[in-house]
Amino acid sequence: MSSLVFLQVATPYTFRWNVLIPYLPAFARGLLVTFQVSIVAEIVGIVLGLVAALARLSRWGGLQLAAIGYIDFFRGVPLLATLVWFYYGVSLLFGINFTAFSAGVAGLGITYGAYLAEIFRAGIQAIPRGQNEAAHTLGLSSWQIMQHVILPQAVRIALPPIGNSFVSMLKDSSLIAVLAVTDLMRVGMIVASDTFRAFEAYTFVAVVYYFATVIVARGLSLVERRFAISR
Amino acid sequence: MPEADAPRDLMIRVVDLEKHFGDVQVLRGVSFDVARGEVLVVIGPSGSGKTTLLRCLARLEEPNGGEIWVDGSRFTGRTPRHTVGMVFQQFNLFPHLSVLDNIILAPRLVRKLSRANAVAEARDLLRRVNLLEKAEAYPVQLSGGQQQRVAIARSLAMQPKVMLFDEVTSALDRELVMEVLQVMKKLAEDGMTMVVVTHELWFARNVADRLFLIDHGVVIEEGPPDRIFSAPREERTRRFLGELL
Numbered sequence: 001m002s003s004l005v006f007l008q009v010a011t012p013y014t015f016r017w018n019v020l021i022p023y024l025p026a027f028a029r030g031l032l033v034t035f036q037v038s039i040v041a042e043i044v045g046i047v048l049g050l051v052a053a054l055a056r057l058s059r060w061g062g063l064q065l066a067a068i069g070y071i072d073f074f075r076g077v078p079l080l081a082t083l084v085w086f087y088y089g090v091s092l093l094f095g096i097n098f099t100a101f102s103a104g105v106a107g108l109g110i111t112y113g114a115y116l117a118e119i120f121r122a123g124i125q126a127i128p129r130g131q132n133e134a135a136h137t138l139g140l141s142s143w144q145i146m147q148h149v150i151l152p153q154a155v156r157i158a159l160p161p162i163g164n165s166f167v168s169m170l171k172d173s174s175l176i177a178v179l180a181v182t183d184l185m186r187v188g189m190i191v192a193s194d195t196f197r198a199f200e201a202y203t204f205v206a207v208v209y210y211f212a213t214v215i216v217a218r219g220l221s222l223v224e225r226r227f228a229i230s231r
Numbered sequence: 232m233p234e235a236d237a238p239r240d241l242m243i244r245v246v247d248l249e250k251h252f253g254d255v256q257v258l259r260g261v262s263f264d265v266a267r268g269e270v271l272v273v274i275g276p277s278g279s280g281k282t283t284l285l286r287c288l289a290r291l292e293e294p295n296g297g298e299i300w301v302d303g304s305r306f307t308g309r310t311p312r313h314t315v316g317m318v319f320q321q322f323n324l325f326p327h328l329s330v331l332d333n334i335i336l337a338p339r340l341v342r343k344l345s346r347a348n349a350v351a352e353a354r355d356l357l358r359r360v361n362l363l364e365k366a367e368a369y370p371v372q373l374s375g376g377q378q379q380r381v382a383i384a385r386s387l388a389m390q391p392k393v394m395l396f397d398e399v400t401s402a403l404d405r406e407l408v409m410e411v412l413q414v415m416k417k418l419a420e421d422g423m424t425m426v427v428v429t430h431e432l433w434f435a436r437n438v439a440d441r442l443f444l445i446d447h448g449v450v451i452e453e454g455p456p457d458r459i460f461s462a463p464r465e466e467r468t469r470r471f472l473g474e475l476l
Binding site: 128130131134135137144148152153156 | 289290291311312313315316317319321323324325326327336337340341382385386389
């Protein structure tokens with residue numbers, strides 16, 4: 001707030017929010033695209049993360065190494081680089097024509113899968129060993145134990161950090177604007193250049209992201225409470 | 232050891248069982264037989280190898296040497312594990328499942344029972360442990376004694392030939408111990424073969440057919456409870472019982 005006052009004193013900038021009004025439907029469509037990308041990418045990330053976590057914990061060394069390689073690589077490379085690489089690199093190297101939307105979803109999902117793998121692994125390892133042993137003495141196979149005893153509990157433990165990752169996803173998805181997917185951020189960029197009112201456009205975009213993430217986070221904590229198991 | 236050697240009423244034969252964890256030798260050649268329907272109580276100071284012995288019998292630990300035979304066949308990695316049921320100190324009920332679902336999970340997955348049949352069996356078992364009214368409850372809503380009785384019912388649902396009990400009352404408040412011991416007593420009277428690690432002398436005196444004292448990975452004294460309580464042969468037995476009484 002104080003910096004805004006300072007700006008007004010130093011450079012008498014007059015906010016003109018009304019230039020945004022004609023673009024409100026475009027912003028709304030952009031927000032919808034942001035949610036679409038985020039939800040699909042989060043699902044991709046959850047599936048990949050679960051598979052990678054199981055591979056990481058498997059008895060087979062090859063699978064472990066593959067999982068560790070995947071997790072290290074995509075946590076170590078900047079998301080922006082991954083996105084650009086998926087969009088341009090994959091089509092150059094393999095001749096596959098990705099739409100910007102699918103390249104964005106793939107890059108986000110694969111990167112988030114690397115983080116989610118560690119979340120799932122922590123959840124699985126948090127289950128007391130006695131659960132596994134009791135299930136073993138009842139004659140369940142390792143896979144049945146994972147499916148019916150360990151994962152249902154581990155997923156509930158992982159629910160809060162998964163929710164967090166979705167909140168981050170909503171914001172990180174803004175990077176796909178550089179692939180020219182018209183998400184909320186991209187609409188902000190277009191409006192900024194159309195109106196020469198970048199400050200208003202980006203401030204508005206920031207406020208919308210803020211409310212979207214806060215509302216989603218509150219909703220998710222309700223879900224968490226619904227699924228929590230007491231021990 | 233040829234199968235024909237085993238007497239007909241033999242349920243468990245353990246021969247020269249050895250187990251070490253790294254350099255620590257926990258079981259140093261333990262051998263014993265348990266007859267069908269017999270209740271063997273294992274006592275001994277902590278760290279003596281009692282729990283490891285049970286865990287080997289349940290195949291939760293792979294022995295480093297020796298053989299385990301159950302009901303006339305060698306108990307190996309390929310034997311269905313639920314031949315031997317086990318109840319744990321910490322109950323280990325599945326917290327995300329109701330009491331009924333805890334009990335029917337393995338019968339449905341392993342014995343391939345239909346849900347209706349598994350539920351019918353589970354209700355019979357719950358009646359046996361006096362917890363039928365808790366079928367829909369979750370483990371967290373039960374007392375420790377009730378949880379342990381559910382754990383016993385859950386094990387029985389797999390129709391094991393042998394039941395192992397590893398200090399199943401040690402985590403319970405005093406006033407809840409008896410309800411679990413009574414269920415175990417009834418089970419013994421119904422003819423279940425049981426190996427019980429416990430510090431409960433009431434159970435050892437009144438239910439055990441035979442008593443085992445283990446120390447440092449070897450059986451140091453064995454015999455009927457009356458004899459061991461009244462006239463222990465070994466100094467170590469006398470000292471250990473003295474500490475418990």
